[in-house]
Amino acid sequence: MKDEKPESSGETKRHLVRAAGLLGVMTLTSRALGMVRDVVSAKQYGTSWQWDAFVYAFMLPNFFRRIIGEGALSSAFIPVYSEESSRGGREQAFRFANVTACVLAVGLAGFILIAEIVFHWLLAAWSLNPRVRLTVELLRFMFPYLWFMSLYALTMGILNCHKNFFSPALAPIILDVIWIGGIFIVPAMSPVIRTQLQWLCLIILFSGFVQVAVQIPEVLRLGMRFRWIWDTGDKALRKTFHLLLPSIFNFAIVQMNLLLDTTLAFLVGPGANSALWYGNRLMQFPLGMFAITMGTALLPTISSQAAQKDLAAVKKSISFAMRSVFFIILPSTVGLIALALPITRMLFERGEFDAASTVRTAAVVVCYSIGLFAYSGQKIMANGFYAFQETRTPVKIGAVALATNAVLNLILMWPMKEAGLALATSIAGILQLALLFLFFRKRMPDFPFGEIFYSFGKILVASLAMGGVCLAAFGAMERLCPGQTTAALLVQVGAAMAVSAAAYVLFCYFFRVQELREAAAWIIARRRQKPA
Numbered sequence: 001m002k003d004e005k006p007e008s009s010g011e012t013k014r015h016l017v018r019a020a021g022l023l024g025v026m027t028l029t030s031r032a033l034g035m036v037r038d039v040v041s042a043k044q045y046g047t048s049w050q051w052d053a054f055v056y057a058f059m060l061p062n063f064f065r066r067i068i069g070e071g072a073l074s075s076a077f078i079p080v081y082s083e084e085s086s087r088g089g090r091e092q093a094f095r096f097a098n099v100t101a102c103v104l105a106v107g108l109a110g111f112i113l114i115a116e117i118v119f120h121w122l123l124a125a126w127s128l129n130p131r132v133r134l135t136v137e138l139l140r141f142m143f144p145y146l147w148f149m150s151l152y153a154l155t156m157g158i159l160n161c162h163k164n165f166f167s168p169a170l171a172p173i174i175l176d177v178i179w180i181g182g183i184f185i186v187p188a189m190s191p192v193i194r195t196q197l198q199w200l201c202l203i204i205l206f207s208g209f210v211q212v213a214v215q216i217p218e219v220l221r222l223g224m225r226f227r228w229i230w231d232t233g234d235k236a237l238r239k240t241f242h243l244l245l246p247s248i249f250n251f252a253i254v255q256m257n258l259l260l261d262t263t264l265a266f267l268v269g270p271g272a273n274s275a276l277w278y279g280n281r282l283m284q285f286p287l288g289m290f291a292i293t294m295g296t297a298l299l300p301t302i303s304s305q306a307a308q309k310d311l312a313a314v315k316k317s318i319s320f321a322m323r324s325v326f327f328i329i330l331p332s333t334v335g336l337i338a339l340a341l342p343i344t345r346m347l348f349e350r351g352e353f354d355a356a357s358t359v360r361t362a363a364v365v366v367c368y369s370i371g372l373f374a375y376s377g378q379k380i381m382a383n384g385f386y387a388f389q390e391t392r393t394p395v396k397i398g399a400v401a402l403a404t405n406a407v408l409n410l411i412l413m414w415p416m417k418e419a420g421l422a423l424a425t426s427i428a429g430i431l432q433l434a435l436l437f438l439f440f441r442k443r444m445p446d447f448p449f450g451e452i453f454y455s456f457g458k459i460l461v462a463s464l465a466m467g468g469v470c471l472a473a474f475g476a477m478e479r480l481c482p483g484q485t486t487a488a489l490l491v492q493v494g495a496a497m498a499v500s501a502a503a504y505v506l507f508c509y510f511f512r513v514q515e516l517r518e519a520a521a522w523i524i525a526r527r528r529q530k531p532a
Contacts, residue, residue, distance in 0.1 A: 026169030031285050033176035038281050039347055040183045047354025047360070049131050055202065055277045056136035058159055063259050065149040073104070073150065075386040076243035077157045085161065094224040096236040102229055104154060108147050115143050130264070134194060141201035148208030155215040158224070167218040169375035171211040178207040194464055241388075257405045257428060261421040264409055268326050270488065271360065272418040277365025278348060278357075279422060283336065283372060297362040298442060311444070318384050319448045323455045325376045327515040330459045331504045333372045334467040339493055340365040348487035363419035371426025374433040381436040385443075388512045393439050401432035455514060462507035470496055 045051035077100060085093035112269035119140045122128070128136065156168035186196040219226075231237070258280075265272035336343070340362040349358045382394050405428035412420030441449055474496035481491045508516040 019086040024446075026166070030169070030176060033063040033173060034281065035181065035285070035347065037176045037179050037183070038177070038278060040180060042278060042348040042353040042357075043351030044183055044187070045193070045274075046354065047278075047351065047357040048193075049270040050134060050197060051277075052266075052270060052273040053131055053134040054138055054197045054200070055273050056135050056266075057142050058204070059259070059262055059277075060139060061143050061146040062149075063256075064146050065153070073153050073244065074094070074157045076159075076240050078161055079153065079386060080236050080240045080243065081157065081161050088438045089427050091222060093161075094222075094498065095229065096234065097154070097224065097227045097235045098227050099231050099237050100240060101151070101154055101226070102233065105147075106151060108150055112144055112147055116140060119143070124151045131270075134197070137194075138197055138201050141198055141205065145205050145208045148205075148212050152208070152212045152215065154218050158222070159218055161216065162222055164218055164222075165315045170214055174211050174214065175204070178203060178210070191354040243500065256402055257425050260402075260406060260409060261425060264413055264421060265418055268413060268421075271357065272421075275357065275360040275364050275418050276421065278361045279418075281359075282340075282343065282347075282365045314384070315444065315447050318380060319451055321380050322377060322452050323378065323515050324518075326373060326452075326456050326459050327513070329373050329376045330456075331466055331500075333369050334463045335470055335497065335500055336369040336372070337366050338467050339496060340369070340373035342474065342489055342493050346486060346493055348429055350486070360418065363416075364422045367416075367419045367422035367426060369426075370423065371429040374426070374429040377433045378436060380428065381433065381440060384440055385436075390443070393443075394436065397432055397435040397439065400435065402426045404428045404431055458511045458513045459508070461516070462504060462511050462513060465507045466500050466504040470500040473499040 041051070045054070079091050081096060084096045119136050122136050123133065123140075152168075152171055157170075159165070159168055179200075182200045184198045185203070189199050190196055261276060262266065262273055265276055341358070344362040344365060345355075345358045348361065349355065385394050405424050408424035408427055409421055412421070412424050416423065441447055474492060475494040477495045481488055483489075505516065
């Protein structure tokens with residue numbers, strides 16, 4: 001910002017760790033609540049065709065939210081907002097934010113109105129099978145959620161640029177709490193599942209309003225006042241849209257991989273979408289816990305560094321973020337693959353979620369987890385391009401990944417069903433990360449890729465060794481505490497995870513993983529800073 005001093009390399013690392021740590025705590029809370037949400041949802045609706053319809057109806061507006069809202073919009077808005085703030089101070093940045101909010105609100109209202117007309121026409125003019133009809137009916141209730149979430153993304157971008165990550169991180173917690181409450185409330189409203197899911201859609205729509213509302217006081221505390229400013233000729237707005245259009249294509253490509261999976265899952269048969277949903281949710285736990293939080297904290301930091309032409313700081317920030325993410329994600333990946341079946345059984349197998357649902361979901365978890373490190377790295381590497389306001393290259397790379405995913409889907413979905421769709425997504429994600437690395441190196445030849453790859457190799461070896469310990473520990477616990485009740489599984493899985501975590505630390509020490517030393521040094525420094 002204009003009146004702020006540039007951060008040193010050490011200060012940048014500490015800021016990234018603090019920001020990612022705060023987001024990590026909030027995300028841990030959200031993921032824990034999200035897991036409770038999924039557990040109660042699975043018990044109530046299992047992998048039924050009605051839940052397939054609900055999952056698709058929830059995912060479609062979220063598909064547009066991610067590409068228009070917190071995905072593309074944040075990536076285009078944050079660098080320009082940082083630039084405006086550096087150039088003209090907060091007042092100039094606030095004016096730009098108001099212009100963007102006005103155009104966004106009007107444009108999205110028109111888009112949602114058109115979508116509602118299309119849904120009404122489909123229901124009136126077409127003879128649809130029950131699953132598709134229910135999906136369209138639920139979309140009519142759910143689609144306005146996009147409007148609230150896109151405005152949430154805008155206010156989130158403003159707050160993140162001013163190093164405020166707390167209020168935006170409350171949004172998923174709010175969604176989870178209201179959703180969980182809704183699951184318990186809707187059966188009392190009607191015994192008919194169709195009507196229950198319609199009420200659940202309206203409850204989630206209300207959560208969108210609340211998620212936006214909680215950020216408004218924090219934005220006002222910054223000194224910003226919301227005003228109607230309709231200025232489509234604003235230079236900063238035009239620059240944002242210049243960045244936004246290719247960024248939309250990039251995020252559309254990423255999200256279209258998931259949309260393609262869920263759409264093709266309708267062809268696989270009943271329960272496929274539900275298995276993909278629950279498997280993806282399990283895989284998203286470590287991804288959201290650290291990779292996405294680090295990426296969210298990283299973009300405002302490297303955007304500010306890029307605006308100040310501090311390329312050395314940009315390189316150090318991205319390298320540190322990548323290595324830190326791999327340090328957490330790779331052992332999480334190995335652990336998820338090793339314990340996919342017992343974790344799925346422990347969390348979900350009750351009520352309408354039966355043993356067959358467990359096997360299908362666990363297979364999806366394994367196949368999604370293979371690409372977990374790639375999904376994590378994509379967020380950070382793409383932000384490296386966006387910080388320099390370069391969006392075309394990620395779009396082209398994303399198009400190649402989308403085409404790869406589509407071809408692999410058609411090849412793998414028939415022999416492997418929904419697990420084949422998940423595996424195709426993982427392979428395409430790994431290809432996308434590799435291409436992002438390759439082209440970023442061409443843009444910045446002296447970027448420390450060797451440091452990242454060397455660290456990745458060491459962490460991978462330590463993680464694989466940990467995986468062997470994990471399987472052995474789980475086998476031992478099955479013999480010591482036999483049974484498949486929730487309590488027995490909790491002991492078996494919990495003990496295996498605890499032993500694996502300790503083994504991972506020891507293997508990292510043995511293989512001299514640099515990130516372990518950095519983490520230990522940070523913890524020691526934090527303890528010394530505390531008053532006696």
